[in-house]
Each structure stands twice: as structure tokens, then as C-alpha cells.
Amino acid sequence: MVRSALKCIGHEDYLAIDSAKAKVILSSKITEIEKELDDPTYVYESTAFHADPQKSATKAVEKGYLSQGIRIRIEPPEEWGLIAKFSRNVRYKIQAWIVLDAPLYAHSQGKGEEFLDPCILHVNDWIDSFIRNGEKEDFAWYDMAVGQRATKLSYALRMMMKNGDSIEDLAAAIVSTHVHLQELMREEKIASHSNHGLFQMVGLLTIGKTLPFLPESAEAVDFSTEKIREMVSLHFSSDFLHKEHSPMYHIFMTNYLSILLDTGMISDIEDLVVTAEGAVEAASWLSQPDGTIIPFGDTPNITTQERANFKLYKENGRVCSPEGLRVFPEGGMIIHSSYDSYGYASNFLAFNGSFHSRQHKHADDFTFQLCSGGNGIITDPGTFTYQYDLPERMYIESTRAHNCLLIDGMNYSRFKSDVFGSSIEQVHEIGDLVMIEAFVKRGRLVDERIPNNQVKTKHGVRVRIDHRRILLYHPGKFLVTIDDVESEEERSYSQCFQLFPEINVMQEEGMSILSKFIDGEYRAIATMIPLTSGLRISEVKGQTDPFLWGWVSSNGHELEEASNVQFSTKGGNELIASVIDMSPEEQAKSKLSVSGDGKYLKYWRKGEVDSIFELRQKGARQL
Incomplete structure (x- = not known):
């Protein structure tokens, strides 16, 4: 030796x-x-x-x-x-x-x-x-x-x-x-296609710089530096969002770049310094009002502070997102954060409309995360241990587990050939209102009973579905979810809404009333109401047969019961719309009007303060 x-x-x-x-x-x-x-x-x-x-x-x-x-x-x-x-x-x-x-x-x-x-x-x-x-x-x-x-x-x-x-x-x-x-x-x-390659190259770079007496050390430094540059360019969008569909992995990769800067490994490489600074700014938007990371993709229920090695954004001494609207048009994510009268983060919406690769990607196109008045209302199911044939892992990745439109009870495609990058078509902030529109042409669906790492081309079920989702959001007041689908064949559609586990659901007169135990009693914090006729309201919680449904995972290796509310219908070309009203005490009335060609949309909400939103082909406005 x-x-x-x-x-x-x-x-x-x-x-x-x-x-x-x-x-x-x-x-x-x-x-x-x-x-x-x-x-x-x-x-x-x-x-x-x-x-x-x-x-x-x-x-x-x-x-x-x-x-x-x-x-x-x-x-x-x-x-x-x-x-x-x-x-x-x-x-x-x-x-x-x-x-x-x-x-x-x-x-x-x-x-x-x-x-x-x-x-x-x-x-x-x-x-x-x-x-x-x-x-x-x-x-x-x-x-x-x-x-x-x-x-x-x-x-x-x-x-x-x-x-x-x-x-x-x-x-x-x-x-x-x-x-x-x-x-x-x-x-x-x-493994250039994933973050694994970056970890490989930082290992090589460290050997080269720490052990310069090895004859191959200079070559190792040059080789690893060039590979890191190539992979960082590939893994981050032009708006500096990491493209593996998981805010936690964005935190990890921002740590990665920050650590390489702090240790002097890349401090002389200008383009990597710019990316590192951009990634830190993007990361500042990934914290929910309670300081936890947005749980999209493979992200557990954990605070940002427990994972970040760089300076985080804080307001009143608490880690949270900055106030306002942040759009990542290429990365495929939209975040809106607003504060209460005391200056604390309170209302929060995050929309996920990306599909860049299979890396940490769940079948979750158009899913979102919603908090109001400091209360979590709609949540992502989280992640589960990377044993892909476990029923719990298969469920956590499934479309039905997310806040998506479930079509024929199947998963959205995660075939590489169906990658669409960002689905975001337009975003408008008009007064107090935010409008988000995203669109995908769906060419295949996949049986949810097949583990994602075992899915083959033959498992793809060919479909021709144009799917447009529009969100109308007034922080602290309401969120309207509109799914406009066109299909030549009749299909079953269900808008699925996964609730936080502490939310209790009661069905009453065509609506779902959401309540939470606060200060010794259950208080209504929101209602869920269909806006288009013919929708069937249902709820599942802790279902195990014939498939898992109504569960979330807080720690990545156990499931916890949590209600899932659906608005369902059947048809070919359908408009499915519902509203989550976050000021139930107002007992507001809502109405949605859409033209036959879908080019005109108008939403009324009559409460203590009326809201009227109008969307035309040429743009949107608040009336």
C-alpha cells in the first residue's frame, strides 16, 4: 500500500x-x-x-x-x-x-x-x-x-x-x-441530469484544491469547475429557480453554491457568483408564513431555517417570504405573500406549474399551497421515503394526492417526452386581486398503481386533452379555481383539494365548511363552494381501499389522515369551477359567468366588500 x-x-x-x-x-x-x-x-x-x-x-x-x-x-x-x-x-x-x-x-x-x-x-x-x-x-x-x-x-x-x-x-x-x-x-x-452530478463534482473539486500534491489535481480542478458550470446552467432556470420541482432541493443547491463561495472554491468564477446570488434571492420566497418550506415535490414539513446555510429573509424576526408577488416564468412557480396589520406574514399562495424533468417530480401539474390569516388551508401531501414501490410513496406522488384536476382517476404523465417546462401563460396583479393562468396539452395519462420508476412507454394511455387552469386570488378573501378542459371523449373529472390535517370538514347545503380548533373551540375558517352546476361534492379522509386517499406525510416516513374534498363531474368539454371563501363570517355570495368560447370570464363576490373580476382575451381587470 x-x-x-x-x-x-x-x-x-x-x-x-x-x-x-x-x-x-x-x-x-x-x-x-x-x-x-x-x-x-x-x-x-x-x-x-x-x-x-x-x-x-x-x-x-x-x-x-x-x-x-x-x-x-x-x-x-x-x-x-x-x-x-x-x-x-x-x-x-x-x-x-x-x-x-x-x-x-x-x-x-x-x-x-x-x-x-x-x-x-x-x-x-x-x-x-x-x-x-x-x-x-x-x-x-x-x-x-x-x-x-x-x-x-x-x-x-x-x-x-x-x-x-x-x-x-x-x-x-x-x-x-x-x-x-x-x-x-x-x-x-x-449524473449530469440531476443534482447528484453537482455533489460528485464538488467532491472532485475539493480533492483537487485540498490535495494539490496529487499529479492529477490541476486537471481535477479544471474538469470539475467546467462540469459545475455546465450543470448549474442546466439545473437552474434563467430566473434562478432550481429545476427539480422541490423547494427543499432549491435550498440544498443554494447551500451548495453558497458553501463553494464561502470556502473559496468558486469565488473567482463570475457566472457562478451571479447564479448563487440569484438563487439566494429566489430562496427567500420559498418560506410559508409559519417558516416552513413550501412542500412541493420531495419536500418534507420542515422549517427553512433548519435547512438553509445562507442568510434568509425575515420580517419581525421571523423567517417568511417577502411581501408581494414573485413570478418565475421559466422556473414555473408563482408566489404571493401578504402580511397582517402587525407586519407578520399571514396570507400565502404558491402555484406550481412546472415539468422540467423526472427529478423529484410528482404528478402534480397546477397544484398550489394556500394559507389565510396564518392558518394553513390547502396543502401538498409532502414526500415519502424513496422506495418507489411502497403504496405510501406511490400515493404521495399521485395526482389525486395533490390539489389538481384528477382525470379518469389516473396520474398526469411524467414521461420525458411530455416535459413542457413552464405552463404559465399569464399572471396579472390588479389591485388586491391576482390572476394566474396556465395551460398544458395532455397527451398521456398513467395508471397510478404503477411505481414511477417502473413506468414504461406501454403504460401511457393516449389522450387528447387541452387543460387550462385559472386561479383568481384575493388574499384573505377567496381563491377561485377554474379548470377548462377540452376532450373528444367523455371523461371523469374531479377537482381535488387536500386540506391540512388539523382542518375539520362539515358538509352543509351544497358546501363544505372548514373549521379549525382555535382557543378551545372549533371555528369556521373557510367554505368551499361549487361555482358551476352539476358538480358533486365529496370528501375522503384516511381511505385505504381501493386506494389510499386523504393522507399527508409530515415526516417523510409516516402518513397522517387529512381530509380531501372533491368537486366532480363527467363530460368531454367541461368547465369545472369552485371557490374557497376565506371570510366565511361575511356569508358572501359568489357567481361565475363564462362565455361559450372561453374568451370572457366574470366573477362576482358580494360580501362586506364586493369583488368583481373580469377577464377578456386582451387582458384582465378589477371592476
């Missing part, structure tokens, strides 16, 4: 040297190299946040890292062969050495020398198993895991060199690092 290490650092006569002399030469070279190097910078994880590095490190060393109910510990010797019983996500995190992130970060910040030793023991144990002994495990060389492990291995090796660890351990660590460098430079292994 020592002679192999000499080869890795470019010593030409490594084969002609006996083992004893090889140790002396390697030791001498390491001493010379270390004298010329500055202290290493640890490139910490973009998927974790350590508000108190010392506290996080102590917890990791003493208790481990909790993932999906499994506690990953720093307790070498690790029984690597037994991890196959865990889920994909847990196995990946074990192989990525996620548990070492907090201790290494704390150590790099001067928050505790005692955190380094257990990490080095863990690193050496992995090297003994997978480099020296060639142990096999499916996720040992998983793309993203290799990149994340490389950042920790680079720092660990430098600290081992600085502290004068045994020459045998140093040699093994050098060889292991070189193996990682070679693996990460294999172009066919780079």
Missing part, C-alpha cells in the same frame, strides 16, 4: 524500492508537502445545517445521525455487510459518511479537537473494508455518495498528514483518495 501511495503522488521509482525504504521516502515527502500547504478548508454538507456546530458534533459523536428512524453511528469497526437491510436512502447516507459532517465541520471551525479522532477511526475502518479488502456493497460507489465522501476524505487526509498519523494509515488514505479522484473523473459516471 505504501508503494502504491508513492505512485499516487507521482514518485517514479516506486516499484524498485523495498517496503522499508518506501516508508521512509513517503514519510519524508509528506513532511515536505505539509510544510508548503495552508490549513485545509472543510467543505461542509449543503444538505445539513448546524446552527451550533459544537452541539451538533457532540450529538453526532455520542448519539449518531438519525435517518428514517435508523441511527447511523460513529462506532468502528462498522459491520458494513449488514447495512443491506436498510432503505436505499439510509444506505446511501451511511456510505456518504453524513454522520461525520458535523464533527468535521466543528473541528474545522476550532470548536473541538476531540471530534477529529472518532472521525479518523471511521475513515480508516471504511478504507480497510472497501479499499484494502475490496468489500462489496451496492451503495459504496453510488454517484452522490462518492462525491460527498470525497469532501470528508480530503479533509481527513490533510489532518492525518498534519498530525503525523502512522505511515500505513496515511498511505491507505492517499490511495483511497486517488481512487475517488479517478472514479469522479469518469465522465460516463457523472
Whole structure:
């Protein structure tokens, strides 16, 4: 292993040297190299946040890292062969050495020398198993895991060199690092289509910059920098929204860029600096009034502050979105946020109209998130562990679980050939009102009983459906949802509205009354009323047969009962419209009028303050 290490650092006569002399030469070279190097910078994880590095490190060393109910510990010797019983996500995190992130970060910040030793023991144990002994495990060389492990291995090796660890351990660590460098430079292994590729390249960049004595280090820096530039351009829209359909992954990727800036890895690359700054601004709009991340795509119910490593927008000391309207025309998201009279975030609407790829994409075109008066009303179901054939995972991804128009009880297509980018056609802010219009030509639907990773071309059911959704929104007053569909064949349509789990539903005289337990009693916070004739109102909660319906997931590995209200009809060309009235105390009357060709629309709401909205082909106005 020592002679192999000499080869890795470019010593030409490594084969002609006996083992004893090889140790002396390697030791001498390491001493010379270390004298010329500055202290290493640890490139910490973009998927974790350590508000108190010392506290996080102590917890990791003493208790481990909790993932999906499994506690990953720093307790070498690790029984690597037994991890196959865990889920994909847990196995990946074990192989990525996620548990070492907090201790290494704390150590790099001067928050505790005692955190380094257990990490080095863990690193050496992995090297003994997978480099020296060639142990096999499916996720040992998983793309993203290799990149994340490389950042920790680079720092660990430098600290081992600085502290004068045994020459045998140093040699093994050098060889292991070189193996990682070679693996990460294999172009066919780079997952350029997803964020995994970015994690791979930051691992390679870290090796190149942290270990400049390796002969391939300069090439690794150039190679990884160019790949990062290419992938960042591919993964972010021109309006700086990450294109993997998940606000949490936008946070992660913004962390990624911010960390590379903070550690000096990309601070001299102007286009990446511009993207990083734009991504931070975009991220400021992704917090709901309660400080949690908008739960679109694979985003759990978690606060933005628990995930962001960059400065967040705050109002009155609380993390929230800025006040006003933010449109991401290419990214495919629209957010409107307004505050109460005390200056606190109160009313919130987020609309999701994007389909850029299959990455973290649920079958959720045109879904939205709605809060009023600080109360969550309509919600995304969240995410579930990445085991795609689990009934719970299949449900969480389904169209019926989202605030969408369910067509023939099937999922919207997520075939690559059906990607449409952004569906947003127009957005108007007129006085107190916001109008959103999006359009998609639907060519295929998919049976929801097939796991998304097993869907083949043959599973696509051919359809020809023009689908236009219009939202009319008056913060704190109402949200009108209009689905205008054209189909040559008769179909079943259901507007689905997934409610927050704390919302109670009562049906009364053609409407659904939504109430919430506040200050010791249930109070009505909204009503849901059909605006077009012939709609059937129904509600499900905690249904298991014949399929799951009326559930959300707050933690990503358990489901929680939550009411889902539907307005349903059958037909070919149909206009399905309903209103969520968020001022039920006004007992307002609503009416919708639409011309036969769909070019003229007028909505009246008569309450304490009347609202009249008119939409013509040439534009919209408030009357």
C-alpha cells in the first residue's frame, strides 16, 4: 500500500524500492508537502445545517445521525455487510459518511479537537473494508455518495498528514483518495441530469484544491469547475429557480453554491457568483408564513431555517417570504405573500406549474399551497421515503394526492417526452386581486398503481386533452379555481383539494365548511363552494381501499389522515369551477359567468366588500 501511495503522488521509482525504504521516502515527502500547504478548508454538507456546530458534533459523536428512524453511528469497526437491510436512502447516507459532517465541520471551525479522532477511526475502518479488502456493497460507489465522501476524505487526509498519523494509515488514505479522484473523473459516471452530478463534482473539486500534491489535481480542478458550470446552467432556470420541482432541493443547491463561495472554491468564477446570488434571492420566497418550506415535490414539513446555510429573509424576526408577488416564468412557480396589520406574514399562495424533468417530480401539474390569516388551508401531501414501490410513496406522488384536476382517476404523465417546462401563460396583479393562468396539452395519462420508476412507454394511455387552469386570488378573501378542459371523449373529472390535517370538514347545503380548533373551540375558517352546476361534492379522509386517499406525510416516513374534498363531474368539454371563501363570517355570495368560447370570464363576490373580476382575451381587470 505504501508503494502504491508513492505512485499516487507521482514518485517514479516506486516499484524498485523495498517496503522499508518506501516508508521512509513517503514519510519524508509528506513532511515536505505539509510544510508548503495552508490549513485545509472543510467543505461542509449543503444538505445539513448546524446552527451550533459544537452541539451538533457532540450529538453526532455520542448519539449518531438519525435517518428514517435508523441511527447511523460513529462506532468502528462498522459491520458494513449488514447495512443491506436498510432503505436505499439510509444506505446511501451511511456510505456518504453524513454522520461525520458535523464533527468535521466543528473541528474545522476550532470548536473541538476531540471530534477529529472518532472521525479518523471511521475513515480508516471504511478504507480497510472497501479499499484494502475490496468489500462489496451496492451503495459504496453510488454517484452522490462518492462525491460527498470525497469532501470528508480530503479533509481527513490533510489532518492525518498534519498530525503525523502512522505511515500505513496515511498511505491507505492517499490511495483511497486517488481512487475517488479517478472514479469522479469518469465522465460516463457523472449524473449530469440531476443534482447528484453537482455533489460528485464538488467532491472532485475539493480533492483537487485540498490535495494539490496529487499529479492529477490541476486537471481535477479544471474538469470539475467546467462540469459545475455546465450543470448549474442546466439545473437552474434563467430566473434562478432550481429545476427539480422541490423547494427543499432549491435550498440544498443554494447551500451548495453558497458553501463553494464561502470556502473559496468558486469565488473567482463570475457566472457562478451571479447564479448563487440569484438563487439566494429566489430562496427567500420559498418560506410559508409559519417558516416552513413550501412542500412541493420531495419536500418534507420542515422549517427553512433548519435547512438553509445562507442568510434568509425575515420580517419581525421571523423567517417568511417577502411581501408581494414573485413570478418565475421559466422556473414555473408563482408566489404571493401578504402580511397582517402587525407586519407578520399571514396570507400565502404558491402555484406550481412546472415539468422540467423526472427529478423529484410528482404528478402534480397546477397544484398550489394556500394559507389565510396564518392558518394553513390547502396543502401538498409532502414526500415519502424513496422506495418507489411502497403504496405510501406511490400515493404521495399521485395526482389525486395533490390539489389538481384528477382525470379518469389516473396520474398526469411524467414521461420525458411530455416535459413542457413552464405552463404559465399569464399572471396579472390588479389591485388586491391576482390572476394566474396556465395551460398544458395532455397527451398521456398513467395508471397510478404503477411505481414511477417502473413506468414504461406501454403504460401511457393516449389522450387528447387541452387543460387550462385559472386561479383568481384575493388574499384573505377567496381563491377561485377554474379548470377548462377540452376532450373528444367523455371523461371523469374531479377537482381535488387536500386540506391540512388539523382542518375539520362539515358538509352543509351544497358546501363544505372548514373549521379549525382555535382557543378551545372549533371555528369556521373557510367554505368551499361549487361555482358551476352539476358538480358533486365529496370528501375522503384516511381511505385505504381501493386506494389510499386523504393522507399527508409530515415526516417523510409516516402518513397522517387529512381530509380531501372533491368537486366532480363527467363530460368531454367541461368547465369545472369552485371557490374557497376565506371570510366565511361575511356569508358572501359568489357567481361565475363564462362565455361559450372561453374568451370572457366574470366573477362576482358580494360580501362586506364586493369583488368583481373580469377577464377578456386582451387582458384582465378589477371592476
